[in-house]
Amino acid sequence: MEDHGPAPPPGPSERPTARRARFRRRPAPSREEARRRLRAFGRFHPTRGQLVAALLTTLLGVALVAQARVTEEAGLQQLRQTELVALLDDVTSRAEALSAEVAELEDDRSRLLGAEGDEAAAEAARERLESYQILAGTVPVEGPGITVLVDDDGGIITQTMLLDGIQELRDAGAEAIQVGPVRVVASSFVRTGPEGEVLLDGEPLSTPYTITAVGDAHTLAGAMAIPGGFSDSLRSAGATVTVVEGATVLIDALHEPSEPRYAQPVPSTQDP
Template sequence: MTKGLSLMAVSLALGLLLTVQFQTQQHLANSLEAQSTNNLVTMWQDLNERKAQLEKEVTNLQANLTELDQQSSLGRSNFETLSKNTARLKMVTGDAPVKGPGVSVTITGESSLLYYDIVDLINELWVSGAEAIAINGQRVTLGTAIGEQPGPNSTTVITVDGKPLLSPYIIEAIGDPAALEKGLTMQGGIIYNLNTLYSIYPEVHQRVLITLPGAGPLSWRYARVRE
């Protein structure tokens, strides 16, 4: 009897222990599972926030890149415009060599040609639309001085910027060849007067391509840019 009660008590205690152990393990498993899920949710939220931050940074970087590209394009455009304007300015001032169609005017042999005849020829070419002119390979610019100085045997010598201009005199001008020739050879014009009054016969020829040298930058002694 006592032995049976003891065996029953042991069995009951063992069953109770197993029940408590099972419940404890189940509770622990549930707790770990819940804790793991919470951690995953937290990690997922953190990743989403980080993703949103990265997407925002990417958007900002793309905007900055677009702005820089636009500024770079604008800078290139401004540089190209400045380069073109500088090139045009150099052509106008005679600083840069130029080429293009035009006419050549040649006066050969001994003649009574005077310096102001050269000036008249050049002025007529300008009026007729010449864009660049040279005399005997020397570029005519805003600062070019055409004059004369005493020569041998009581003669005078035509000068360009103080340098003697030797025969043959060759004036080359870039522009519309037909318009330039018409301006020079029209009835009552400069060449007509040279022919009829002084027996000077310049030869005018249209040219497909004329190359003129640059005169170098102009030097200003008195003029200054107004601020």
């Protein structure tokens, strides 16, 4: 008998059909089988454990909803009287400021639409130009404010401290700020020089530092007295800080605006 070696593996059509049977789609149940399943489902009787689980889930949902409603309703009730008064004062102040702004805008609109519209428009343009010049630091300004004198012989003040002091004055509503011979504007920056000196817009500052700010003098002085703030940090480190309120302070340092290199105005899409 001739030996032809091991038999080759069966082809796809010769493999057992039992393996392929697993991938066959199950036939749809007959109408009688579907009715039998529906009757079995209608005879479903939950056990005691399932009923208890469903009841606990329902009670938990009700409790969560009730807690959310109580928390929402008790938001103001949990505040102290002083906090409620402060909140009411803040809301009242905002409402008064918005009402004043609305009245001012309505008055401007009436003047612009009236017989003196051209003159009123010119006056509004002049006021806006003056406001922009003050913000840009291109004109000297005067008004009520404070002068902060910092005697720092030990070189305690850092760029971070000076930046914090400027930010505290801005937060308190300072409309113009000058540090030493430098006018502070929106683009001003503070850094440390190669010898450890503090630089404002690249200009070195030296002790005693003089900071002048125009705004509500009482509010600005209060900002300088915040515990842990600019003045408190310097005094704790050994520097001497003196805050003087004045009915009129002068800021005469000017900022030379630079031509922007990257920012360009977006062309107007409105029809001429």
